Amino acid sequence: MPLIALRPLLDYAAANNFGVAALNVNNMEQIQAIMEAARATQSPAIIQASRGARKYTNDLFLRNLMQAAVELYPEIPVVMHQDHGNSPETCISAIRMGFTSVMMDGSLEDDGKTPSSYEYNVAVTREVVNVAHRFGVSVEGELGVLGSLEHGMGEKEDGHGAEGKLTLDQLLTDPDQAVDFVNRTGIDALAVAMGTSHGAYKFSRKPSGDVLAMSRIEEIHKKIPNCHLVMHGSSSVPKELCDIINANGGRIKETYGVPVEEIQRGIRAGVRKINVDTDNRLAITGAIRKAFTAKPEEFDPRYYLTPARAAMQAVCEERMKQFGQAGHAKKVPHVTLEQMARDYAAGKYGDNARPDTVVGKKAK
Numbered sequence: 001m002p003l004i005a006l007r008p009l010l011d012y013a014a015a016n017n018f019g020v021a022a023l024n025v026n027n028m029e030q031i032q033a034i035m036e037a038a039r040a041t042q043s044p045a046i047i048q049a050s051r052g053a054r055k056y057t058n059d060l061f062l063r064n065l066m067q068a069a070v071e072l073y074p075e076i077p078v079v080m081h082q083d084h085g086n087s088p089e090t091c092i093s094a095i096r097m098g099f100t101s102v103m104m105d106g107s108l109e110d111d112g113k114t115p116s117s118y119e120y121n122v123a124v125t126r127e128v129v130n131v132a133h134r135f136g137v138s139v140e141g142e143l144g145v146l147g148s149l150e151h152g153m154g155e156k157e158d159g160h161g162a163e164g165k166l167t168l169d170q171l172l173t174d175p176d177q178a179v180d181f182v183n184r185t186g187i188d189a190l191a192v193a194m195g196t197s198h199g200a201y202k203f204s205r206k207p208s209g210d211v212l213a214m215s216r217i218e219e220i221h222k223k224i225p226n227c228h229l230v231m232h233g234s235s236s237v238p239k240e241l242c243d244i245i246n247a248n249g250g251r252i253k254e255t256y257g258v259p260v261e262e263i264q265r266g267i268r269a270g271v272r273k274i275n276v277d278t279d280n281r282l283a284i285t286g287a288i289r290k291a292f293t294a295k296p297e298e299f300d301p302r303y304y305l306t307p308a309r310a311a312m313q314a315v316c317e318e319r320m321k322q323f324g325q326a327g328h329a330k331k332v333p334h335v336t337l338e339q340m341a342r343d344y345a346a347g348k349y350g351d352n353a354r355p356d357t358v359v360g361k362k363a364k
């Protein structure tokens with residue numbers, strides 16, 4: 001099956017009450033790990049690349065690796081998503097390179113560091129929607145700024161993330177503003193801020209409602225029940241993966257991620273796309289360190305990349321089952337980008353903020 005847009009997958013997920021892991025990639029082994037996990041669990045897949053990933057991998061390599069993935073796994077519906085586009089130019093270049101979904105993160109200015117004004121966010125997001133939908137490509141927007149409710153700091157990840165201390169207003173998406181944002185931009189999915197952040201160091205203790213405000217997601221969902229919500233920074237940072245790294249010469253400090261049961265609570269409240277990258281990075285690093293410890297004399301990259309790929313596959317399979325996407329691969333409607341473009345133009349996906357808008361159809 002050729003790559004599909006994000007929207008029909010999330011509509012189907014909403015109609016069937018599950019969430020989909022959006023998994024970051026930077027190289028061939030990570031794409032292979034996701035595709036093997038998708039095949040093993042019969043899951044649809046969202047594969048995403050950040051600006052940093054596009055720079056590291058090169059767009060041509062990325063596009064052709066993704067092409068290989070869809071040819072080798074024809075039964076798996078795959079979305080190729082630009083993670084955290086910082087400007088309309090980044091999103092448009094992604095569309096040109098064959099991405100079928102883009103995130104315009106207008107919560108920050110195009111330096112990827114400075115929290116933007118609301119009107120700026122609306123304007124750049126609307127601009128991307130206008131272009132993307134003409135090509136049948138879906139758009140994720142972001143309202144609110146990712147950062148910690150424990151200490152108020154934003155997070156800077158490989159060039160993208162707020163710098164400095166943020167106010168509570170910035171750290172928590174406002175439900176009423178979310179209604180206006182979705183109405184004015186026409187986005188397909190909305191990333192919300194409620195205390196998660198990228199990377200391994202999210203919380204200094206197992207998070208409770210004061211630092212991981214899942215109730216905020218529920219409030220937003222009540223206001224815009226037909227808009228697909230997105231949780232960023234949703235790695236669970238399993239202790240056992242950190243322990244493998246530390247037992248083999250690494251130095252990961254004590255830390256806590258987003259518990260899977262909190263993500264499942266989010267899925268019950270309209271979360272359809274869940275971004276996970278750190279857990280896979282931890283799994284890969286642990287497996288490579290373990291391989292180096294076991295045989296310091298080895299130097300064939302296949303010796304340590306094979307277990308690294310398997311370790312990432314295991315994490316992906318686990319999340320695919322936990323988020324409920326397992327078993328759905330064959331049932332996701334295959335809508336071509338050309339058809340999507342016609343449907344967008346005809347207003348089929350028009351009014352996401354209206355409570356009576358119908359999203360998707362129940363699987364038989």
Ligand SMILES: O=C(COP(=O)(O)O)[C@@H](O)[C@H](O)[C@H](O)COP(=O)(O)O
Pocket residue numbers: 024050051052053083084157158160197198199200231232233234235236275276277278279
């Ligand atoms: O939410 C995300 C990952 O969350 P996580 O750290 O796994 O909890 C992604 O959207 C990030 O954008 C991604 O991990 C950042 O990747 P790089 O910019 O480092 O490539």
